[in-house]
Each structure stands twice: as C-alpha cells, then as structure tokens.
Amino acid sequence: xxxxxxxxxxxxxxxxxxxxEGESGTGKQALARYIHEMSARSESQMMQVSCGALGPEGMxxxxxxxxxxxxxxxxxFDEVSDLDRESQRKLVHFxxxxxxxxxxxxxxxxxxxxxxxxxxxxxxxxxxSDLYYRLNGVRLRIPPLRERPEDIEPLxxxxxxxxxxxxxxxxxxxxxxxxxxxxxxxxxxxxxxxxNVAMRILALGDGEIALADLGDSSSSRGQNHRTDxxxxxxxxxxRAASREAERxxxxxxxxxxxxxxxxAAQDLxxxxxxxxxxxxxxxxxxxxxx
Numbered sequence: 001x002x003x004x005x006x007x008x009x010x011x012x013x014x015x016x017x018x019x020x021e022g023e024s025g026t027g028k029q030a031l032a033r034y035i036h037e038m039s040a041r042s043e044s045q046m047m048q049v050s051c052g053a054l055g056p057e058g059m060x061x062x063x064x065x066x067x068x069x070x071x072x073x074x075x076x077f078d079e080v081s082d083l084d085r086e087s088q089r090k091l092v093h094f095x096x097x098x099x100x101x102x103x104x105x106x107x108x109x110x111x112x113x114x115x116x117x118x119x120x121x122x123x124x125x126x127x128x129s130d131l132y133y134r135l136n137g138v139r140l141r142i143p144p145l146r147e148r149p150e151d152i153e154p155l156x157x158x159x160x161x162x163x164x165x166x167x168x169x170x171x172x173x174x175x176x177x178x179x180x181x182x183x184x185x186x187x188x189x190x191x192x193x194x195x196n197v198a199m200r201i202l203a204l205g206d207g208e209i210a211l212a213d214l215g216d217s218s219s220s221r222g223q224n225h226r227t228d229x230x231x232x233x234x235x236x237x238x239r240a241a242s243r244e245a246e247r248x249x250x251x252x253x254x255x256x257x258x259x260x261x262x263x264a265a266q267d268l269x270x271x272x273x274x275x276x277x278x279x280x281x282x283x284x285x286x287x288x289x290x
Contacts, residue, residue, distance in 0.1 A: 001142075001143070001148060001151065004031070004140050004141075004142060005034075007138070007140060008031060008034060008035050008038070008140060009038055011035070011138050012034075012035045012036075012038035012039045013038075013039060013040060015109050016137035016138055017095075017109070017110040017111070017112070017134065017135050017136070017137035017138075018032070018035060018110075018111045018112070018137060018138050018139075018140065019080075019111075019112050019113075019114065019118070019135050019136045019137075019138070019139045019140070020032060020111065020112070020113045020114070020139075020140045020141075020142065021113075021114050021115075021116075021117060021118070021139065021140070021141050021142070022113075022115065022141060022142030022143070022144070022190075023115060023142075023144045023190055024115045024189070024190065024192070025189045025190035025191055025192030025193055026142040026143070026144055026145070026190045026191055027142055027190075027191045027192075028078075028113040028114075028115075028142060029048070029076070029078060029113060031140065031142060032074075032076045032111045032113060033046065033076075035074075035111060036073065036074040036076075036109070036111070039073070039074070039109065041073030041074055041108075041109055042073070043073070044071055044072060044073025044074070045071050045072045045073060046072070046073060046074045046075075046076065047072045047074070047075045047076070047108070048075075048076045048078055049075065049076065049077050049078060050078050050079070051077055051078060051079050051080050051081075051082045051083045051087070052078075052079050052082035054083065054087055072107075072108045073108060073109060074108055074109045074110075074111060075106065075108040075109070075110055075111070076111045076112070076113065077091070077110065077111070077112040077113070077135075078112075078113050079113060079114060079115060080112040080113065080114050080118075080135065081114040081115070081116040081118060081121055081126070081127060085128070088127065088128045088131050089128070091131060092128065092130055092131045092134065094106050095110065095131075095134045095135075096134075110135065112135045118132050118135075118136070119132070144187065144190055145187040145190045145191055145193075145194065146186055146187050149183045152182050152183050152187075152194065153179060153182075153183075155191060155194055155195075156174075156182065156194060156197075156198055157171070159194065159195045159198035159199070160172070160198050160201065160202065162198075163198060163199050163202055164202060166252075166256065166267075167199070167202040167203060167252065169202050169205060171202070172201050172202065172205060172206070172207050173207075174201075174207045175207065175208075178207045178208060178211055181211055181214060182194075182197070182211070182214075185214050192269075195269075197210065197211070197214070199249060200245045200249070203245050203248050203249055203252070204245055204248075210245065246278070249268065250264070250268065250275070250278060250279065253267045253268050261275055261276065261279075
C-alpha cells in the first residue's frame with residue numbers, strides 16, 4: 001500500500017489516465033479521489049460515473065458535459081468492466097487518442113476502477129482491447145485486506161475515530177482476543193467490511209458482541225470442534241445481532257438527517273436504492289422531505 005500511495009502521488013500531477021484494479025471494498029474510489037485531490041485539478045469538479053448503471057445513451061450524456069474544456073477536472077469511470085460493448089465503443093470515441101485533448105474528446109483527467117482483471121476480460125471477449133490501452137496509462141492494484149493484515153488495526157482505529165462523533169460514543173477498546181479475531185478473519189468485504197465492523201462496535205458499545213457475526217475464523221483451518229447444530233445456532237444468533245445492529249445504524253442515520261433518505265444513504269455510504277430495500281426489510285416506513 002505504501003508503494004501504491006507513492007506511485008499515486010507521483011502521477012497525480014500528470015494527466016496520464018489511471019486504471020485502479022482491486023476487489024470490491026478495497027478502496028478504489030478513495031484512491032481515485034486521492035489522486036484528484038493531490039493534482040492541480042483539485043479545484044475543478046470531480047465527476048464519478050457508475051458504469052454498471054449506464055447504457056450507450058447514458059454514457060454519451062455523462063461525457064458530453066466534459067467535452068471542449070468544461071469545469072470537470074477529473075472523471076472517474078467506476079467499475080468500467082461493467083460497460084456493455086456498445087458503451088465501450090462510445091467511450092473509445094470520446095477518449096483522447098494519445099495526441100492530447102481535442103475537439104469532441106474528453107478534456108478531463110480519466111481515472112477508471114475495476115473489480116475485474118481487465119486483461120482476463122479481454123481474453124474472454126468481454127472488454128475491448130483498444131479501450132483498455134486508452135484507460136491503462138498507469139495501472140494500480142490495491143491488494144485485498146487479507147494480504148495486508150498489518151493494516152487492520154490502524155484502519156480499525158481510524159474508522160472508530162471517524163465515526164465516533166456521529167454515534168455520540170467514544171471508541172471502544174478491543175481485547176487482544178478480539179483483535180486476533182479481526183486479523184484472522186478473511187475479510188471478503190475488504191476495507192468496506194472493516195469500516196462496517198467499526199461502526200457496529202460503536203453502535204453496540206461492546207466489541208465482543210459486535211464481532212459475533214464474524215464467525216469463528218479457525219473453522220476454516222480445521223480447528224473448530226463444535227457440532228453442526230451448535231454452529232448453526234451461533235450463525236443464526238450472529239445474523240440476528242447483525243440485523244439489529246444494521247437497523248440501529250439506519251435509524252440513527254435517519255434521525256441525524258431528519259429522515260431525509262437520500263442524505264441518510266450518503267451518510268451510510270450505500271446507494272439510495274439499497275437504503276430503500278433495507279428499510280423495507282426492517283419494516284421502517286416514514287415520510288420525509290428529500
């Protein structure tokens with residue numbers, strides 16, 4: 001991660017396109033924002049485009065606002081591997097061809113993120129090679145959290161401090177056993193999952209309860225001797241605790257934003273549609289201004 005940060009800082013002052021690859025939740029968007037903020041374009045607007053929600057017409061609409069020298073300094077194509085073939089074709093047309101910005105082409109600095117290895121996607125016939133080489137000026141790979149367990153403790157403290165005021169609580173100190181449970185966990189959700197765990201610790205005020213739904217990490221290593229029935233009952237209890245913690249977080253976010261669901265979704269760092277789905281799941285219905 002130190003090498004990734006060093007390279008990101010070095011290239012921030014240039015206009016070279018950047019491709020950031022990494023598993024979901026590793027912090028690709030955060031790194032893209034960091035590059036923008038460290039660049040000379042930081043005073044200009046940063047536009048983020050969710051490629052999974054775009055069709056060809058949506059792509060054209062988004063990039064049209066940036067052509068011919070608009071106020072957009074950096075445009076981030078989030079999960080660019082989700083683009084369909086026609087959208088990929090249109091994006092190739094809009095990107096500079098290596099001769100610098102020209103009329104009808106994007107003037108903004110282009111940063112792309114992908115949870116998929118685009119070289120593999122090219123071989124599978126899912127991604128255009130010409131688009132790949134226009135996006136891949138510099139490729140940065142963010143390693144998953146399981147490959148850098150030494151980052152878990154400082155990241156946890158960072159997230160506890162970040163969200164403490166919002167929850168109106170002081171950060172909770174974990175026991176050595178609790179911290180070992182964190183470092184042994186596989187972290188399929190990566191840094192995003194760790195941040196959620198930090199918020200759950202603050203919400204519940206008890207590290208042991210908050211970590212219950214992480215499961216017993218030793219089970220995957222053949223060290224868990226509980227019966228299947230015990231395992232199932234613990235999983236049910238963990239899921240119930242997780243749902244209750246999630247409900248509490250959502251209610252707190254809604255209260256802080258006077259039940260403005262869009263602002264609450266931003267506060268919780270989830271999409272508006274995801275929040276609506278979760279509200280339906282937990283049976284919360286409330287009218288509010290948006």
